[in-house]
Amino acid sequence: MKTKFIIGICLLVLLFFAISTLKAQDIQYSAQANISNQISKNVSPGYTYKLFQAPNKMYGYDIFLSKKIIFHQGASPAQSNEFTAAISTKAKADKAALLSIEKIKKHETAALTQQELRKIITK
Numbered sequence: 001m002k003t004k005f006i007i008g009i010c011l012l013v014l015l016f017f018a019i020s021t022l023k024a025q026d027i028q029y030s031a032q033a034n035i036s037n038q039i040s041k042n043v044s045p046g047y048t049y050k051l052f053q054a055p056n057k058m059y060g061y062d063i064f065l066s067k068k069i070i071f072h073q074g075a076s077p078a079q080s081n082e083f084t085a086a087i088s089t090k091a092k093a094d095k096a097a098l099l100s101i102e103k104i105k106k107h108e109t110a111a112l113t114q115q116e117l118r119k120i121i122t123k
Contacts, residue, residue, distance in 0.1 A: 046066050047064070047065055049062060049063045049064065049098075050062050051093045057088065059088070060072075060093070061093055061100070070104070071100060071104065073110075073112075075087065087120075092120055092121065096112060096117075099120070100112060
């Protein structure tokens with residue numbers, strides 16, 4: 001009986017630490033996204049996106065459906081060296097977010113491909 005009680009207490013302590021860690025990560029995320037540079041735009045019924053500037057002077061975006069986040073794109077989505085500065089302006093981030101929303105509406109993945117990034121960068 002004592003053993004079950006001790007195991008139960010240990011599980012509760014572990015659960016507490018897990019929840020604390022998740023909350024700390026939430027705070028870290030909102031501090032990382034420069035709130036003063038966030039731009040919120042309504043796109044179509046239910047869809048909204050917010051741009052944010054990261055410390056590396058790149059832009060990322062979050063896409064929301066009915067005020068719930070459905071996609072987060074960090075500030076440097078490109079993997080190739082040629083595209084490391086892919087989303088370096090608000091205008092490019094706007095285009096990327098709108099393209100991601102169009103892909104979501106077509107039931108495709110919201111992540112942009114290298115070819116899609118290339119189109120955004122070169123225009």
